[in-house]
Amino acid sequence: MAFKMAFRPKLIKPRRTAHLFLIPVVMFGFGYLMVPIYNVFCDLTGLNGKTGSISVSQANEFEIDVQRLVKVEFLSVLNQQAPWKFDPQVSSMLVNPGKPYTTHYIATNQLGREMVGQAIPSVAPSKAAAYFKKTECFCFSQQKFEANELKQMPITFVIDPALPDDINTVSLSYTLFDVNSRIN
């Protein structure tokens, strides 16, 4: 190859590959899109045990199934070393599907200063989650505790009479999180 004729061959114009750069951009978005997809999917299927809320009037529209008794178990969990004492008032109840019930969870702030907690519910078996409805729950909002305060926190729930026949026991568990750091 003669000196002047030596050449670095022209490759392609970068612009011609623009569409290839689009794929990663779209897929980055897709990663984020998985978040709402996941949540909708879980809501529809009740998969991660997330429970639904309904209004009081809706709750009163259910037909009460007096023939059937379902056992509802109440559990409490403290996340990490959250500084509360946290227990259900009763450990279980026998309930008729379609009828609203109220019970309480009791939490005591064991620190000498103000604390904010957030309870997150979960229902097992996950198949039952979609049929477990609450009209009132302390988990709907963050709970503020004064120093050493004891709080009785109500929950009103109703089990949808459409609950599949093979489910006789439903466990409701609350995990109480310390969310002070989230607020600051």
Added chain:
Amino acid sequence: MNAYATHADDHHDHHGPAPGLMRWVTTTNHKDIGTLYLWFAFIMFFIGGFMALIIRTELFQPGLQIVDPHFFNQMTTLHALVMIFGVIMPAFVGLANWMLPMMVGAPDMALPRMNNWSFWILPFGFAMMLSTLFMEGGAPAAGWTLYPPLSLQTGDALPFIIFSIHLLGISSIMGAINIIATIMNLRAPGMTFMKMPLFVWTWFITAYLLIAVMPVLAGAVTMLLTDKFFGTSFFDAAGGGDPVMFQHIFWFFGHPEVYILILPSFGLVSEIIPTFSRKRLFGYSSMVYATASIAFLSFIVWAHHMFTVGMPLIGELFFMFSTMLIAVPTGVKVFNWVSTMWRGSLTFETPMLFALGFVVMFTIGGFSGLMLAMTPIDFQYHDTYFVVAHFHYVLVPGAVFGIIGGVYYWLPKWTGNRYNEGLGKWHFWLSTIFVNILFFPMHFLGLAGMPRRIPDYAVQFTDFNQIATIGAFGFGFSQILFLILVVKCIRGGEKATDRVWEGARGLEWTLSSPPPYHTFSVQPVIK
């Protein structure tokens, strides 16, 4: 497309490389960049290997001996990240840089400047990653999978590890785009898709996997970052998020990623076996379709890593069967490699030995994968050394042996010198014997219930752990032979012919050994 071949460019009138060290910094030449990638991977291989030896030394005896548990966890985390992103992926990209243009008859990679960038981002990414070892709170220690909430307890290192993952992701996405653009646009006339060598095919498919899933990983770690520092709660249950969602997003990336780590090795083995069998590859088109279906299926099996998180039965069944389905195209490939050898006139030079080792030992890893794919069985094996044995069989005597075989195969072409065949055989046999001493006992440990990522263990596991540690040191030190061999081969040796191997086919062998700095300035025509 002939226009590329004849178009003159006024700026660069070089016949050869620029003199001095700046050559390596500013180079846009695919061979230079390939060399950089390969050396980078080789250095990282020793760094990651050193970390593995720390792990194995600690595990030589029950109880805590040389490191504290937190540092042990930093080692398992960094070892994995270094080996995946610093060794196997850069080595593949290095081989692609060197060979793809020569195999498809192109003068260079399609986007040479970006090529320079994709390499030079890597050392910065890894400098950042390794610097976390010296930070307050230590390097990340939650495992390479970075599951929250544990990973969110990382100290000062968290943003650094996340940014370094971003950098590595950007580097590999750019590398992948370059590969796709080269294959789509710069093939020589007559090189139709179904005439492309299999290494080109497997890389083509891998590159699509890369640009599809690396951004998803980037998204997942960005969510970790905002969860920690900007008050979002993607994975924080207290704020309405869900840590299990991280696992879904991560494994949506993670499973295709494990195929990113193996498909190019499939291609390498598919180049090597026909050469030393002196036959054409058996079932070429089925190989292409098998690779494509593996890539496709890899998107719908991710939750086999999560069987124990509490999925509904239907989900477990779906992911169990879809995972097992992957064994079908994988089996097709193994069948084709064996059939290629059937009635061939085989010789067993070092590249062929590594390829054969690959076929046998990758298959062992495939079988343990099938065992793990069975949901009820995985409940027992999950997070035990059985999983460690599985993925090390597919990754070390699998992916890494493929790479080493590829290096032996093309080393005479790159350097113009034949390597020392005797030393190569020693390297193969020592590696093979020790890799099995290292990883085979881990199956038994896992079956007996030894959990992974724990620096201590019950005394009844001692024997197998000691055997594994001996294997680890043997395997590690055997790799020094490889380093010596490569350096000696670059320095000199018996001159290699252009064809190098008697049974070699393909465009790269029509070039001189070593090939000139610029090749195929005029495109060859394939008939």
